[in-house]
Amino acid sequence: MERNCLNKNGCHFYGAAFVAAFLLVLISCSKSDPESPYKPAPYLIEIPFGFPTNLNIPSDNPMTVEGVELGRYLFYDGRLSGRTHPDSLMSCASCHRQERSFEAGIDHPDFEDGHPHGLSGQKTHHVMLPLVNLVWNHNGYGWNGFLYPGNPNDKLQNIEDFVRLAVVAKDEIDGDTSRVVNLLQSIPGYPELFRKAFGSENITFNNIERAIAQFIRTLISANSKFDKYMQGKVQLSQSELNGYVLFTTEEGADCFHCHGGFGNPLFTTNLFYNNGKDTVYTDPMDRYMVTKDPMDRGAFKATTLRNIEVQGPFMHDGRFKTIEEVIVFYSHHLKWSPEVDPLMHHVNKGGVQLLPFEKEDLLNFIRTLRDDEFLSNPAFGKPDKFPDEQ
Amino acid sequence: MKSPVSSVTRPDRYRDQVGFDKNYGFMKEFRIFTLLLIVTILGYSSCKTTKEETEDQYGKIRIHFEHRVDNQSLVTDQMIYENAAGNKYLVNEIQYFISDVTLYKNGNTHLLDAWDDIHYVDTDIESTRTFAIRDEIPLGHYDKISFTFGINEVKNQSLMFVNPPESLMFWPELLGGGYHYMKLNGKWLDTLDQISPFNFHLGIGQIYYSFPDSISSYVQNYFEVELVDSGFELQIGETLDVTMVMNVENWFKSPHIYDHNEWGGDIMQKQDAMRLGCENGWNVFTIEK
Numbered sequence: 001m002e003r004n005c006l007n008k009n010g011c012h013f014y015g016a017a018f019v020a021a022f023l024l025v026l027i028s029c030s031k032s033d034p035e036s037p038y039k040p041a042p043y044l045i046e047i048p049f050g051f052p053t054n055l056n057i058p059s060d061n062p063m064t065v066e067g068v069e070l071g072r073y074l075f076y077d078g079r080l081s082g083r084t085h086p087d088s089l090m091s092c093a094s095c096h097r098q099e100r101s102f103e104a105g106i107d108h109p110d111f112e113d114g115h116p117h118g119l120s121g122q123k124t125h126h127v128m129l130p131l132v133n134l135v136w137n138h139n140g141y142g143w144n145g146f147l148y149p150g151n152p153n154d155k156l157q158n159i160e161d162f163v164r165l166a167v168v169a170k171d172e173i174d175g176d177t178s179r180v181v182n183l184l185q186s187i188p189g190y191p192e193l194f195r196k197a198f199g200s201e202n203i204t205f206n207n208i209e210r211a212i213a214q215f216i217r218t219l220i221s222a223n224s225k226f227d228k229y230m231q232g233k234v235q236l237s238q239s240e241l242n243g244y245v246l247f248t249t250e251e252g253a254d255c256f257h258c259h260g261g262f263g264n265p266l267f268t269t270n271l272f273y274n275n276g277k278d279t280v281y282t283d284p285m286d287r288y289m290v291t292k293d294p295m296d297r298g299a300f301k302a303t304t305l306r307n308i309e310v311q312g313p314f315m316h317d318g319r320f321k322t323i324e325e326v327i328v329f330y331s332h333h334l335k336w337s338p339e340v341d342p343l344m345h346h347v348n349k350g351g352v353q354l355l356p357f358e359k360e361d362l363l364n365f366i367r368t369l370r371d372d373e374f375l376s377n378p379a380f381g382k383p384d385k386f387p388d389e390q
Numbered sequence: 391m392k393s394p395v396s397s398v399t400r401p402d403r404y405r406d407q408v409g410f411d412k413n414y415g416f417m418k419e420f421r422i423f424t425l426l427l428i429v430t431i432l433g434y435s436s437c438k439t440t441k442e443e444t445e446d447q448y449g450k451i452r453i454h455f456e457h458r459v460d461n462q463s464l465v466t467d468q469m470i471y472e473n474a475a476g477n478k479y480l481v482n483e484i485q486y487f488i489s490d491v492t493l494y495k496n497g498n499t500h501l502l503d504a505w506d507d508i509h510y511v512d513t514d515i516e517s518t519r520t521f522a523i524r525d526e527i528p529l530g531h532y533d534k535i536s537f538t539f540g541i542n543e544v545k546n547q548s549l550m551f552v553n554p555p556e557s558l559m560f561w562p563e564l565l566g567g568g569y570h571y572m573k574l575n576g577k578w579l580d581t582l583d584q585i586s587p588f589n590f591h592l593g594i595g596q597i598y599y600s601f602p603d604s605i606s607s608y609v610q611n612y613f614e615v616e617l618v619d620s621g622f623e624l625q626i627g628e629t630l631d632v633t634m635v636m637n638v639e640n641w642f643k644s645p646h647i648y649d650h651n652e653w654g655g656d657i658m659q660k661q662d663a664m665r666l667g668c669e670n671g672w673n674v675f676t677i678e679k
């Protein structure tokens with residue numbers, strides 16, 4: 001050490017001065033924010049067995065423990081509508097119910113046949129998609145994927161943007177972003193949570209979007225019976241195994257090309273297919289709306305089959321009320337059109353022609369994708385108290 | 391590697407050994423330090439020159455993938471093609487793996503990009519249609535290029551790709567696991583004049599005791615492609631761009647005439663059909679430099 005100094009005393013002097021200066025800086029920093037400085041803790045996502053390692057987390061909205069906590073409050077707080085009258089409260093959770101894998105479900109008390117409508121009473125154009133494992137979706141959000149990373153329209157790129165659309169849409173919350181911001185700003189507890197999550201008590205709608213998006217990205221379902229089977233922890237019943245074979249064979253039900261399996265445990269490709277439901281395409285919000293490729297007419301997202309047992313109604317327009325009806329459709333009622341996806345290679349036979357016992361086996365396999373831990377995990381549920389009730 | 395402790399104690403030992411005045415020692419050490427600095431800079435410059443010279447002894451290869459039908463660039467989703475069996479058909483998309491690209495030189499082989507030896511190509515994803523091989527390749531004349539179409543049984547392991555798009559190529563466990571070698575999806579005009587979808591999917595085949603419930607063994611259908619007229623000369627510092635062309639019509643042409651009317655829309659559980667497809671694969675690829 002001495003070799004770097006002209007003499008010992010000098011060295012000690014400079015060393016002491018440096019330490020003193022360092023301490024002064026530290027004291028100075030802490031004085032500006034004596035309670036707790038803005039230092040959010042990173043929220044780490046553990047990759048489940050077999051799941052993708054590439055996560056869709058925007059660089060300008062890293063996951064933090066504080067951001068997720070705030071997002072959970074906002075997700076469930078009916079004042080996200082910007083209103084306080086009990087009849088005018090609406091939040092994400094008003095429609096996205098945990099026990100229904102964060103979609104409405106066929107039994108939603110406020111919606112006829114599971115088709116949501118907003119505060120104004122106007123029905124949404126399509127039925128809902130579940131909020132599950134979206135942190136692995138890089139291929140666009142919504143039934144036609146109109147919101148996607150890399151979209152030239154930078155207001156239509158990711159979950160953050162979906163939050164804004166949901167708040168202002170006439171057929172959803174029908175709110176006003178300024179009003180939402182002002183209301184939350186006035187609620188005790190929220191400014192402090194925003195400061196912890198984003199460094200400022202001045203609430204912005206951008207930070208509301210960011211917090212809710214962070215929470216949604218934590219909604220991971222990866223502990224179903226099939227997940228345990230993949231890891232060798234449990235065995236499937238004979239009927240479930242038979243269904244698994246049907247699911248993953250072309251001569252069976254041939255579900256796997258679009259809905260995944262052992263090698264794609266998301267149970268969706270997150271891609272868009274015309275699956276042979278119709279012959280004439282009148283829905284202006286199909287995949288064609290996004291790509292302008294005529295072959296994408298009538299194409300919609302292949303939904304994940306995780307927790308599909310507790311969801312419904314099914315298809316973009318909710319035409320099927322039960323999974324049994326969906327299996328019958330794929331088995332016997334496919335319709336040919338020039339736009340039907342080539343993966344629907346059974347279309348000219350009307351479908352995969354499953355026998356009754358095969359339909360039952362397939363259904364039993366699909367039920368192994370239900371993840372009860374996800375559906376009841378308190379970390380994803382409604383907080384016991386909102387910030388102003390603490 | 392020396393521990394931090396030893397590096398701190400060393401100067402004290404040095405001073406004790408020589409035992410002279412501190413300031414004199416400082417000046418002397420300063421001169422030594424300066425000398426060492428000059429030597430280091432000179433040494434580094436020397437090393438750099440050597441490294442540049444070494445780099446000059448190598449070149450690089452970049453493979454571009456093109457897809458053609460009857461010598462014309464592939465046009466998707468239009469029923470404008472006719473195969474050797476007389477099937478009118480269209481192509482929607484092609485997705486496939488090539489692996490173990492190998493160069494041949496004087497009877498010796500040189501496996502390229504051993505750390506990234508499986509490459510995915512997708513007609514819908516432009517970035518996959520270039521394979522920039524990372525290897526620095528010794529200069530000189532090479533006799534030919536070969537590669538494996540698909541993935542060999544040692545490397546073709548389930549869950550080795552967990553991210554899309556590669557993960558979406560998974561081949562079901564029951565049917566042999568691993569990954570599709572290729573998905574060639576399209577439609578053809580069948581004998582009833584109906585436009586029918588076909589999924590010309592190649593991968594591990596199965597031999598059945600009783601179809602479709604009982605499988606007795608699996609067949610590894612991957613095959614090696616030796617590219618005709620693929621010799622080349624690699625020059626100093628050059629990145630050689632080569633174009634690998636998939637001539638789609640040849641999948642259905644030679645030595646076997648492949649008829650969609652005979653094999654239908656799906657073949658993953660029809661080893662006889664996959665065998666024909668793979669045996670036809672020998673001349674599907676050509677190379678242009």
